[in-house]
Amino acid sequence: MNNKIKNILYTSCLAMTLTTTLSSCEDYLDKSPETTVSPEDAFKTYKNFQGFIEEIYNCVPDKEKCNYCPSWNWGDDEVFNSKADGQLTHQIDLGNYRNIYSNGAGASWFYQANCDPAAIGAKRHAIYPHAWYCIRKCNEGLANLDKLTTATKEEKNLIAGQLYFFRAWWHFELMQLLGGLPYVDQVLDATSELTLPRLSYQECASKAGEDFRKAADLLPIDWDKTSTGNLTSGHNQIRINKIMALGYLGKNYLWAASPLMKNGAMVGASTNGKTYDYDTEFANKAAEAFGELLNLVEGGQTQYSLAEYQYDDIYNHEPSASASSCYDDIFYTVNQNYQMPGSVEAIFRGPCDDNRWAAPWNHGKVFGPKMAGVVPHDNVIHHPTANLVEAYGMANGLPITDPESGFDPTHPWKNRDPRFYHDIVYDGCKYINDEGAAKAEVLKFIYCNLSSSATDETAGGMRSVENGSRTGYFIQKLAPHTCNSTDKYYDKAFNSYLPYMRLADIYLMYAEACAATTGAQGKSSNFSKTAEDAINTVRDRCGAGHVAAKYIADKQKFMDEVRREREVELAFEGFRWGDLQRWLLLTEYPYNTKFAQEFERVKSDPSKPSEAQVSGYGKSVIIKRDFSEKNYWFPFPTDQTQLYAGFPQNYGW
Numbered sequence: 142m143n144n145k146i147k148n149i150l151y152t153s154c155l156a157m158t159l160t161t162t163l164s165s166c167e168d169y170l171d172k173s174p175e176t177t178v179s180p181e182d183a184f185k186t187y188k189n190f191q192g193f194i195e196e197i198y199n200c201v202p203d204k205e206k207c208n209y210c211p212s213w214n215w216g217d218d219e220v221f222n223s224k225a226d227g228q229l230t231h232q233i234d235l236g237n238y239r240n241i242y243s244n245g246a247g248a249s250w251f252y253q254a255n256c257d258p259a260a261i262g263a264k265r266h267a268i269y270p271h272a273w274y275c276i277r278k279c280n281e282g283l284a285n286l287d288k289l290t291t292a293t294k295e296e297k298n299l300i301a302g303q304l305y306f307f308r309a310w311w312h313f314e315l316m317q318l319l320g321g322l323p324y325v326d327q328v329l330d331a332t333s334e335l336t337l338p339r340l341s342y343q344e345c346a347s348k349a350g351e352d353f354r355k356a357a358d359l360l361p362i363d364w365d366k367t368s369t370g371n372l373t374s375g376h377n378q379i380r381i382n383k384i385m386a387l388g389y390l391g392k393n394y395l396w397a398a399s400p401l402m403k404n405g406a407m408v409g410a411s412t413n414g415k416t417y418d419y420d421t422e423f424a425n426k427a428a429e430a431f432g433e434l435l436n437l438v439e440g441g442q443t444q445y446s447l448a449e450y451q452y453d454d455i456y457n458h459e460p461s462a463s464a465s466s467c468y469d470d471i472f473y474t475v476n477q478n479y480q481m482p483g484s485v486e487a488i489f490r491g492p493c494d495d496n497r498w499a500a501p502w503n504h505g506k507v508f509g510p511k512m513a514g515v516v517p518h519d520n521v522i523h524h525p526t527a528n529l530v531e532a533y534g535m536a537n538g539l540p541i542t543d544p545e546s547g548f549d550p551t552h553p554w555k556n557r558d559p560r561f562y563h564d565i566v567y568d569g570c571k572y573i574n575d576e577g578a579a580k581a582e583v584l585k586f587i588y589c590n591l592s593s594s595a596t597d598e599t600a601g602g603m604r605s606v607e608n609g610s611r612t613g614y615f616i617q618k619l620a621p622h623t624c625n626s627t628d629k630y631y632d633k634a635f636n637s638y639l640p641y642m643r644l645a646d647i648y649l650m651y652a653e654a655c656a657a658t659t660g661a662q663g664k665s666s667n668f669s670k671t672a673e674d675a676i677n678t679v680r681d682r683c684g685a686g687h688v689a690a691k692y693i694a695d696k697q698k699f700m701d702e703v704r705r706e707r708e709v710e711l712a713f714e715g716f717r718w719g720d721l722q723r724w725l726l727l728t729e730y731p732y733n734t735k736f737a738q739e740f741e742r743v744k745s746d747p748s749k750p751s752e753a754q755v756s757g758y759g760k761s762v763i764i765k766r767d768f769s770e771k772n773y774w775f776p777f778p779t780d781q782t783q784l785y786a787g788f789p790q791n792y793g794w
């Protein structure tokens with residue numbers, strides 16, 4: 142905490158912004174002179190107090206659009222092309238963690254140098270610069286609750302619930318990367334010395350849990366169904382509610398229960414068994430929070446449900462006409478007047494950036510090949526690693542490493558988990574749909590040639606390390622392959638957003654929390670489904686096979702399936718790093734190594750690419766991370782650990 146941070150902790154802007162909506166993709170913090178109120182009036186009315194809180198909402202970063210080429214996948218799931226070596230994802234591969242505090246190519250949702258809490262726009266918000274500011278605002282608001290003299294009980298509860306939630310949430314977002322912190326739960330006196338001790342991770346989690354619990358008890362399930370929320374009915378989707386609070390209550394406790402937080406950083410957890418060693422007390426607390434949430438969802442008492450996974454053409458992301466919701470709409474929308482993604486499944490989101498160019502101009506163009514302008518814009522490409530692609534099991538639910546799975550390395554894309562065909566572009570797939578509109582120079586790239594020897598771009602090869610795929614695959618989960626210069630889906634009111642939390646994640650975290658103590662048949666006291674049931678609920682949605690009996694019978698093997706399911710269902714959504722970190726797997730092989738897929742095409746039918754025959758199927762190393770114990774936590778900026786003795790730097794930094 143340098144002087145800047147110290148000042149933020151001590152002081153807070155009392156220029157309040159008022160709003161009558163908090164809807165997606167609206168400049169809801171735009172204000173006129175008459176909306177600025179004095180410190181004396183700031184907390185007197187519900188409207189003024191809510192205006193004070195709106196700025197905290199505005200500070201929540203948009204992970205996908207925070208920089209011209211954002212880096213949010215730092216695990217073993219993604220690698221960039223060679224033109225993007227300066228990006229944060231690659232710098233983390235090299236162990237250059239301090240790069241996270243740079244403002245060049247390393248800028249990310251966690252840090253931006255030009256952050257402004259009142260600014261509108263995704264590039265002006267990040268976790269670290271805003272956290273202490275927002276925590277200060279929460280404490281100031283809670284300290285002034287007694288001044289809210291004209292509000293109803295419902296209004297007072299809404300105000301207090303939001304403040305308790307955000308105080309915990311901003312701490313939790315810092316804790317995930319930095320570890321235990323001073324938990325600031327009071328307005329600090331500017332005349333006093335900083336003496337707050339740095340707590341352990343689990344001590345912080347206990348305090349955050351108290352705040353999340355208070356928020357859950359004070360907030361409604363749906364603001365639209367409150368008298369206060371009627372004023373903004375239909376525009377309350379991202380306002381903090383009971384379900385969000387319960388979701389983070391459970392997540393906060395599950396992280397505290399995880400092997401890293403129980404046992405400390407170490408090398409060798411995959412061989413000494415510590416990767417399976419959870420804190421059962423925190424795991425039980427997590428299961429109870431998730432169980433309370435899921436019981437409400439499955440009892441029909443919430444506005445949330447799993448989005449439907451019904452496709453007439455899964456590779457081209459064409460939903461069935463009979464579907465009432467669509468899985469794609471969780472992550473992006475097309476031809477829906479820039480509707481904020483999330484559908485019925487997204488639980489926690491921040492505001493959607495109103496600069497509509499950001500999604501089609503940047504995010505929509507970072508996943509495809511750059512040769513001949515197939516996908517325009519900067520020559521930066523996000524690729525799925527072979528690690529991630531091989532985590533997609535078979536349609537029968539078995540991992541491809543299981544001898545009984547039916548996986549055939551000569552036909553590696555046959556009979557895979559349905560999500561594979563939705564998320565991944567592989568050899569032989571049609572990349573450009575509108576052949577008639579394609580320019581002459583891109584005609585050779587209509588069908589993907591991704592075999593290991595296909596490095597000659599002039600002959601239609603797409604394995605160029607610079608312009609094509611360095612792994613043998615492309616990503617299309619978060620932006621369809623039709624976001625190219627011919628089909629131009631990015632010009633069809635394309636909008637993207639990654640939710641911080643969605644319902645499928647809740648089911649999988651519930652499964653992990655229950656399995657950590659009791660195994661596959663574990664369950665909470667307040668929800669009927671077991672850990673096994675929870676995983677199968679997610680698999681049923683997409684039509685993948687259930688967890689096999691032989692994995693259910695073995696506690697560790699079942700936990701491996703829980704973890705694989707998280708890797709597949711949440712692929713590319715920014716969760717893999719945190720999972721490997723808390724499971725003590727960042728330093729362990731093969732998780733510390735990023736692989737490319739190697740193969741040569743033998744036979745391929747353009748109409749049935751999944752039936753292709755290949756030879757020489759295997760993997761090659763792209764990069765191996767030289768990680769040690771210190772790499773489980775990011776460092777604090779050095780100057781912020783020199784203010785007082787109670788705030789030490791993380792180990793090894």
